[in-house]
Amino acid sequence: MLRPDYPIETARLTLRPFAAHDLDALYAYQRLPEVARYLYNDPRDRAATADVLARRRAVTTLERAGDILVLAVVVRESGALAGEVNLGWISEQHRQGEFGFVFDPAHHGRGYAREAAVEMLALGFDGLGLHRIVGRCDGRNTASARLMAGLGLRREAHFVRNELVKGEWTDEVVFAMxxxxWAARPRV
Structure with missing residues (x-):
């Protein structure tokens, strides 16, 4: 079981559970085609975003395998919602997890995703005691692949045209650590 001590503070960010007041900022990027491009979902309307927000607000801990924790990433200096990071507990027996991230394009290129992703890996390895964490992305999503490699995850697989997403066969790239x-990685 993992009950993070909120808020989680980094040099520039605050990671916390989503709140009701996040709806407008969440909708602002969830509705964008460029955000949904490499995700399984289409751009969301306001009602669908409200449903997603309600589900995210309901999970603030990882209590059992199958749970997925999604945290809001807030830029402390401005108070702006920059995006979200997630950690899923895939298997208790095999101590496996999966992490991911989605960011508002207005906040790309500043290192926020990397800074927040490090905290999710720390929650998985140090907080939950996971043995292995994977990250997956669409094979065309070079920015996400570059981020995961930069975090020290090893590229383990490139599945060619393995999923039919939004009517199109897509590649999937899998990274893992x-x-x-994690314990031996260089500290930055």
Missing amino acids: LAEE
Whole structure:
């Protein structure tokens, strides 16, 4: 079980559970075609975003395998919602997890995704005691692939045209890190 001590503070960011007042900022990027491009969902309307927000607000801990924790990433200096990071507990027996991130394009290129993703890996490895964490992305999403490689995850697989997403066959790239690699990584 993982009950993070909120808020989680980094040098520039605050990671916290989503709140009702996040709806407008969440909708502002969830509605964008460029945000949904490499995701399974289409751009969301306001009602669908409100439903997603309600589900995210309901999970603030990881209590059992199958749970997915999604945290709001807030730029402390401005108070702006920059995006979200997630950690899923895939298997208790095998101590497996998966992490991911989605950011508002207005906040791209500033290192926020990297800064927040490090905290999710820390929650998985140090907080939950996971043995292995994976990250997956559409094969065309070079920015996400570059971020995961930059975090020290190893590229383990490139599945060619393995998923039919939005009517199109897409590639999937899988990255992973083991607990011992996390412990041995260079500290920045």
